[in-house]
Amino acid sequence: MASTPLSLTILTLTPFLFLFLHSNAQTAPAPAPSGPVxxxxxxxKxxxxxxxxxxxxxxxxxSQIANQINSSxxxxxxxxxxxxxxxxxxxxxLNGLSDQKKVQLILYHVLPKYYTLANFETVSNPVRTQAAGxxxxxxxxxxxxGNQVNVTSGVVETQINNALRQQFPLAVYQVEKVLLPEELFGTKSPTSAPAPEKTPAETPKNKDSKAAEPSPSDNNDSGPRKTSVGLGLVVGLGLVCMGALS
Structure with missing residues (x-):
């Protein structure tokens, strides 16, 4: 019988307790929705x-990234x-780039997908960027x-260091080098040196004319031969005349 007043008290207070809790639930501020990234x-920051x-x-x-982040x-x-x-x-x-190439350079630093650092350990290279040509x-x-991830463009290579944000839908990673696309900053192949001019080949005519020219040795040899032959003829005629006179 002693428990009867306690039971009545609990029954009497229950409606008031319910109303109190319900009232607090309605007045408690709802968590603020997260704004756009x-x-x-x-x-x-x-x-x-x-x-x-x-x-x-x-x-x-x-602006392009802001639209993509909140819709992709x-x-x-x-x-x-x-x-x-x-x-x-x-x-x-940078100053040597046109406006279009500056856009390509900045978009080269953006991947059209959310990647954690762990994802880069298993990606299939090359990974597509937002830049295109x-x-x-x-x-x-x-x-x-190990725990180190490097990124290379073909022109520069650098380590991915600090994760400024790693929460879907946006990951932002700090890099200590500007990623220069090979399509814009690749080394040009050296210009080949002009080939040396070829000397004109000797024609058969030139060869024949050279062959027909007498060599100095030929001229030098013919002089003594002609002199000795002439002298022999003179001596022979002299001897014939002396025989006839005798």
Whole structure:
């Protein structure tokens, strides 16, 4: 019988407890939806990609990437060269590019798929990039040894260092060299030296004319022979005349 008042108390308080919990559930703020992924914001936060950000903006590749990130089911992967990587380029390497080639250079740093660092250990080379030319997409090659992953363009090779972001739909990796596509920066084959001019071959006419010319030795030999023959004739005639007179 002593438990009866306790039971009545619990039954009396239950509706109030339910209303209290329900009220708190309605007033609790819902988690804020995640906003669109901002590539330039990620780069700007790290503070050493000002040149890459400027090129992304000037070429409008930043806007293209923003649209793809938020609409693609494959995601994207971006290799971000540091400011120091751009400073190590040869003088005039960027200024000498046309606007179209600058776009190709920046798109060469973008893969049309999301890759983790572990994915690069098993990819089939070459891996297609967003850059393309008359012969099709430009490619990159990846090699892995242990936990180290290297990327090569055929002109430069560098290690993939820091993962600035590795969460679908966007992966951003820091690189210490600008990835120069071979299609734009490949070494040209040296110009072959002109062949030496050939001297004109001797014609049969020239050969015959040379053969017909008397050699100096022939001229020198004929002089004494002719003199000795003439002298013999004179002596012979003299002897004949002396015989006739006697």
């Amino acid at each position: 901002n590539l330039t914001g990620i780069l700007d 790290n503070g050493q990609f000002t040149t890459f950000i400027r090129l992304l903006t000037e070429t409008q590749v930043a 089911t494959e995601g994207l992967t971006v290799f971000a060269p540091t400011d120091n990587a751009f400073r190590t380029l040869a003088a005039g390497a 008359n012969d099709g997409p430009f490619g990159l090659n990846f090699t892995a040894q």
